[in-house]
Amino acid sequence: MKKGVAVNLEDVWIRFGDFVAVREANVNINGGEFFSFLGPSGCGKTTILRAVSGFLEPSQGRVMIGGKDMVGFGPNKRPTALIFQNLALFPLMKVWENITFSLEVKGASKKDRRKRADELLEMIALSDQSEKLPSELSGGQKQRVAIARALCAQPDVLLLDEPLSALDLKLRQHMRTELREIQRRVGITFIYITHDQGEALTMSDSVAVMRAGIIDQVAEGQAIYDDPATAFVASFVGENNVMRGKIASLDGKQALIATNRTGELIARIASSAQGSMKVGDDAMMFVRPEALRIAKDTSEAKNRLSAKVRHEEFEGQSYNVFLDGDAGKELKMSLINVGQQRESAQGQNLTLEYSPDQAVVLPAGELASE
Amino acid sequence: MDIRKIFPDYYRRNGTGLGTFLLIAVFFWVVVLIILPQLSMLDFSFRHHLPPPEMGGPKDTYTIEHYKYLVFGAKGAGSAYNVVDLGVFVRTLVAAIFVTIVDLILCYPLAYYLGQTKGGGFTRVLVLLLIIPYWVNEILRAFAFRIIFGDSGLINEVLLNTGTIAQPIDFIRANIALYAGLSYAYILLMIFPIYNVIESLDRNQIEAARDMGAPWWRIHWRIVIPYAKPGISSGCTMVFMLSAGALAAPQILGGPSSLWFTQIIYQWFNSGGNWPRGAAFAIVLLVTCIIIVLSLMRAFKVKMGDIGK
Numbered sequence: 001m002k003k004g005v006a007v008n009l010e011d012v013w014i015r016f017g018d019f020v021a022v023r024e025a026n027v028n029i030n031g032g033e034f035f036s037f038l039g040p041s042g043c044g045k046t047t048i049l050r051a052v053s054g055f056l057e058p059s060q061g062r063v064m065i066g067g068k069d070m071v072g073f074g075p076n077k078r079p080t081a082l083i084f085q086n087l088a089l090f091p092l093m094k095v096w097e098n099i100t101f102s103l104e105v106k107g108a109s110k111k112d113r114r115k116r117a118d119e120l121l122e123m124i125a126l127s128d129q130s131e132k133l134p135s136e137l138s139g140g141q142k143q144r145v146a147i148a149r150a151l152c153a154q155p156d157v158l159l160l161d162e163p164l165s166a167l168d169l170k171l172r173q174h175m176r177t178e179l180r181e182i183q184r185r186v187g188i189t190f191i192y193i194t195h196d197q198g199e200a201l202t203m204s205d206s207v208a209v210m211r212a213g214i215i216d217q218v219a220e221g222q223a224i225y226d227d228p229a230t231a232f233v234a235s236f237v238g239e240n241n242v243m244r245g246k247i248a249s250l251d252g253k254q255a256l257i258a259t260n261r262t263g264e265l266i267a268r269i270a271s272s273a274q275g276s277m278k279v280g281d282d283a284m285m286f287v288r289p290e291a292l293r294i295a296k297d298t299s300e301a302k303n304r305l306s307a308k309v310r311h312e313e314f315e316g317q318s319y320n321v322f323l324d325g326d327a328g329k330e331l332k333m334s335l336i337n338v339g340q341q342r343e344s345a346q347g348q349n350l351t352l353e354y355s356p357d358q359a360v361v362l363p364a365g366e367l368a369s370e
Numbered sequence: 371m372d373i374r375k376i377f378p379d380y381y382r383r384n385g386t387g388l389g390t391f392l393l394i395a396v397f398f399w400v401v402v403l404i405i406l407p408q409l410s411m412l413d414f415s416f417r418h419h420l421p422p423p424e425m426g427g428p429k430d431t432y433t434i435e436h437y438k439y440l441v442f443g444a445k446g447a448g449s450a451y452n453v454v455d456l457g458v459f460v461r462t463l464v465a466a467i468f469v470t471i472v473d474l475i476l477c478y479p480l481a482y483y484l485g486q487t488k489g490g491g492f493t494r495v496l497v498l499l500l501i502i503p504y505w506v507n508e509i510l511r512a513f514a515f516r517i518i519f520g521d522s523g524l525i526n527e528v529l530l531n532t533g534t535i536a537q538p539i540d541f542i543r544a545n546i547a548l549y550a551g552l553s554y555a556y557i558l559l560m561i562f563p564i565y566n567v568i569e570s571l572d573r574n575q576i577e578a579a580r581d582m583g584a585p586w587w588r589i590h591w592r593i594v595i596p597y598a599k600p601g602i603s604s605g606c607t608m609v610f611m612l613s614a615g616a617l618a619a620p621q622i623l624g625g626p627s628s629l630w631f632t633q634i635i636y637q638w639f640n641s642g643g644n645w646p647r648g649a650a651f652a653i654v655l656l657v658t659c660i661i662i663v664l665s666l667m668r669a670f671k672v673k674m675g676d677i678g679k
Binding site for chain 1: 572574575577578579580581582583584585588592593596597
């Protein structure tokens with residue numbers, strides 16, 4: 001097992017003409033870490049990956065792999081291996097030739113290549129497929145061949161560009177577990193690009209959330225979800241109800257915000273915003289659907305709001321109640337299905353409550369588009 | 371007999387009107403325009419060379435004398451074989467292969483560049499620049515080459531004036547003008563099939579190979595050329611067949627001492643007035659070319675279906 005190698009981006013800017021694809025990226029990825037870049041399409045995450053793999057040079061700043069500045073090193077000279085979004089298996093080579101192409105490049109004998117191919121095929125449980133062409137494999141099998149091919153070169157860093165996006169849901173979920181398992185086994189650094197928050201949260205040690213070339217937050221999955229650094233992160237990762245308003249008062253780590261319709265509501269100030277928010281600032285309060293519940297006590301309180309039920313949706317493990325929300329937007333509440341009687345009906349007015357710890361206040365900012 | 375019963379699927383897909391039109395068109399193309407003329411040439415090649423009144427008479431029997439003539443020459447000639455005609459025949463085939471190789475070497479990089487740079491504007495201008503010269507007719511292009519390669523042509527003038535050479539080089543006698551003219555004449559037929567295939571090659575495959583440490587030559591050897599093989603073989607087949615059968619370029623650009631085999635065929639048909647002999651020679655050329663193409667396809671493991679791509 002190899003020891004993972006750290007990857008550091010130091011003040012990386014990437015420009016295409018006037019367009020800034022990546023601005024001021026500072027990221028430290030520890031050796032052996034499963035690190036994800038998460039963001040909507042066009043946010044610059046693939047550009048960052050190409051800069052790490054050496055297909056393009058940053059306009060400014062440095063890419064360091066294992067403490068070494070990679071400037072001037074082409075993709076064939078870097079200790080990285082890239083798995084492409086469409087996998088890019090060689091269609092005219094057999095599976096075993098595909099897997100050992102990097103050894104062929106190094107001039108390894110056919111016998112050695114066969115041996116290595118057999119080892120890797122065993123790892124991905126495809127030993128009986130070595131003589132097939134990629135077109136004869138299923139989607140999941142191709143996926144595994146692409147992983148084996150990338151690992152064959154024994155890279156220090158494996159780069160994955162949304163490799164699961166072409167698979168169907170069940171297979172995708174299965175491959176998540178498998179990728180994570182492979183990463184633990186080989187112990188090298190994985191850098192994973194995705195627009196799917198589920199993938200990022202389930203597999204990664206750390207996640208960087210990107211928006212329009214800017215990295216908004218780098219943290220563990222749970223911190224991203226529970227303690228978002230910007231309004232964009234709060235609205236992009238997972239579902240969130242947003243309420244706009246102004247800060248009415250500050251009290252240590254909590255704030256009261258005067259929302260446009262529900263009166264004052266209390267919430268925890270996000271770690272990134274602590275100390276920087278003042279009374280009167282434009283703010284947004286985020287509360288997740290699963291943090292809302294129907295209040296038994298309907299008297300007014302700072303953590304209660306009332307809303308009218310629009311419609312309901314049954315999802316199996318939970319049911320969702322959609323209510324009249326802020327600025328015409330729907331407010332969503334998810335209630336776990338534990339066999340209880342439903343307490344809501346269409347058109348009914350409900351009083352909802354939440355624990356102030358589970359709602360966050362952030363400076364007003366750009367939201368992720370739906 | 372209802373023809374629709376023979377091809378039920380075909381008619382279901384295309385409908386009666388279009389289906390019948392396509393069948394007639396293909397039949398006309400294949401039978402009337404290709405098979406019948408060639409069969410009549412084949413028939414000619416096995417007949418005696420007779421004056422018109424005797425055609426269809428008792429002397430009009432089948433013979434292989436014209437094929438024998440190509441191999442052994444006229445009776446009572448100096449040597450046992452027809453050295454002159456066979457020599458021209460072999461030289462024509464070798465030269466056609468040479469022209470094909472030159473075109474392949476010139477066109478592969480160009481086709482690769484055109485196919486892989488998706489950068490619209492400039493590529494389109496390049497393609498246009500390749501096509502426009504073909505609006506000029508073949509004779510005019512050949513004569514233009516004659517002028518460029520002539521004793522006092524552009525190339526000799528430049529070389530003389532820069533002092534590179536003292537005497538003008540006779541490009542025509544050395545057949546350089548001919549090879550250049552032929553290579554130029556068929557360059558598009560080589561570029562476009564290769565370009566079409568390479569254009570559909572996923573760029574990620576090239577990047578993946580690069581990422582795995584492959585130098586450029588190995589990327590071409592292992593990824594691009596195998597992928598482009600159908601285009602390459604299609605281009606090579608066309609260039610080879612057409613160069614071996616070219617007439618205008620050898621007529622205009624060929625050196626005084628070097629004949630192209632098609633010129634001999636042309637002489638038999640035209641000035642010789644001996645159609646059966648011309649037909650026999652032409653058939654030998656055709657069959658030989660087909661054999662060469664098929665054996666090369668077998669050697670390079672190209673399937674017949676690939677050529678059509």
